Amino acid sequence: MIQIGIVLALLLAAGCAKQGRPMGGPVDRTAPMVTGHAPPTDATAVDLSTGVTIDFSEEMDRKRVEEAVFVAPNAPLNMSWKGRQLRIAVGTGLTMGRTYVVTVGTDARDLRGNRLQDSYSFAFATGDRLDSGELKGRIVSADDDVQRGAYVWAYDLQTFDGRTALDAPAFVTQTGADGSYRFERLAQGRYRVVGFVDGNRNQRPDPGEVIALPARDVDVAGEGVTSAGDQRLAQRDVQPKVVQASVVDRRRILLVFDHPVDAADLQIGLGPLAIKDIHSDPLDARRLHIRTGVQQEGKTYRLIVQRADGDLEVPDGPLRGTARQDTKAPTISRQQPDGSVAAATAANLFFSEAMDTSRVPMGWTSVDSTSAPGGEWAWHDGTDLIFRPDTSFAPGPHHMELDLRDLRDRAGNTMADSTVRIHFDLLDSAGLATITGQCIWPDETDGLARIHLSRKSEPTASTSPDVQVDSQVDSQVNSTVDSLGHFHFAALVPVEYVLTAWFDRDADGIWDAGQIEPYRAAEPYVLHGTVKVEAGDTVSLVVPQIEVAEEVEE
Secondary structure (H helix, E strand, C coil), X not given: CHHHHHHHHHHHHHHHHHCCCCCCCCCCCCCCCEEEEECCCCECCCCCCCCEEEEECCCECHHHHHHCEEEECCCXXXXXXXXXXXXXXXXXCCCCCCEEEEEECCCCEECCCCECCCCEEEEEECCCCCCEEEEEEEEECCCCCECCCCEEEEEECCCCCCCCCCCCCCEEEECCCCCEEEEEEECCEEEEEEEEXXXXXXXXXXXXXXXXXXXXXXXXXXXXXXXXXXXXXXXXXXXXXXXXXXXXXCCEEEEEECCCCCHHHCEEECCCCCEEEEEECCCCCCEEEEEECCCCCCCEECCEEEECCEECCCCCCCEECCCCCCCCCCCEEEEECCEEECXXXXXXXXXXXXXXXXXXXXXXXXXXXXXXXXXXXXEEECCEEEEEECCCCCCEEEEEEEECCCCEECCCCECCCCEEEEEEEECCHHHCEEEEEEECCCCCCCCEEEEEEEECCCCCHHHCCXXXXXXXXXXXXXXXXXXXXXXXXXXXXXXXXXXXXXXXXXXXXXXXXXXXXXXXXXXCEEXXXXXXXXXXXXXXXXXXXCCCCECCCC
16 A cells, blocks of 8 residues: 555646646747759759659648649649658649749648648759749739639630630649739740639639639740739639528518629519518628518428529428417618718618618717707618708718617517717818829720629629719720720729729729630720828829739749
8 A cells, every 4th residue: 555655646747747838838839841852943854754842841731732733734633642752643644845934832731721822833844944834823812802812723825726715725823822823934835814713622713703804815925924914713604503591580581692792683482481672681691581471480481482494492391380489579770871971961770670661760860969950760671761951961960869669570579779879080082082094994895894892701882982984985996096985083082992993894883804615705804902191182193004014033
């Protein structure tokens, strides 16, 4: 027993000795790097039996690296590892007299999940010279921001006669943190570039994934860098689907779609259950609120959602009716105007659910010594209440309070809050700014150039009534050069804006993302970027900016 006690005491002492600062240290957030490779950069006369190796700065997630390695011209690859070194053999073997480009894309990552900052490429040739053409560009997201980690395919149209965005390309890379990509060591010729976001990680663009088609094919010179410009990602014309359908109470059903929908485009049926009205959620266009007749508890109702082009996918199984009463108090989802604005002809209150439109508020109460304007209240629809003043709002700050106690939702519930306050500052002309400039597309003739301006961090300019959204300029050569393509945005709130432009070839006012089959190019597009303006500023721009061709360094 004494010996056992001594052993236990020693074990406890050893355990206590181990207590202290936890192991591990700081979290690794350092991006991995390629530290070496073979063959060397720009090597020529490489033997056809040569294998390719790539060395990394740290242990890597091998599967993710293998998925992010591309060899052009495209060929099957056999990969193996020795420590931090990836070994690659081209399955069909190297071909004499050809330039090869090896790329490690930005999806390659270390064991902590840190990705390469930018794609890494090197080239070698099995002949006595390397091709010297380069092609660069940028992939932009559907909400007008740079797209990191997008796949970029390039087709060599001298040899390609397949289906764009469906058949394998000759060259593959990925975009870096700034959305840019670069193909190096291309032979002189014509190329077609396609970008996409690989949601399911199968390295192919699939239905439902966003794709960026080009505005035109690009002629790459034998030397120097050719720009393909910006390409914008867009959802293909894929049917939306209902990802959630739930019964809220005995008179309401909620449908959630996989992407935004317009209620006016849909026909919704619930069998014998009558549908009274449908409205979109004021904060999320993917959500539709459906008001029904009184449901029968436990009875099943089959949901059918249709568009003009057919039935939409809905969750399996019918909806089951409930007798649950609606006892949830409605709320104000958002209000306009809000903050600093350049114009305010009305005030809007948007509600979380459909309201009793037979009731309107009595009027405003002044707050902080500002006057309460007279005017008229009216419902635009069940969720949008509009106030139109008798006289225009004067420049300056406005602070108003509204009594909501008379308002009810369709079930008779009173508002969660008894009052709401609206605060906005209507700027005078001295507090506003102007953006002006010229929009020229040298390679385009028939159509119209269009400029789109939106406040940064807001999803679309249409939610900002003080911003002129689509300023149209005639870019056809039908006037003097000095007056060609001028645009003008006046009375802007001094904030930061995102400016984009496109060339509207069919003059329908809508940017055309193109089509895969039969193939049709997208309309030209450019993300000019952010423009910050101060009160009284007049900013002059040229859009798109004309790039000077880069020369290859000796």
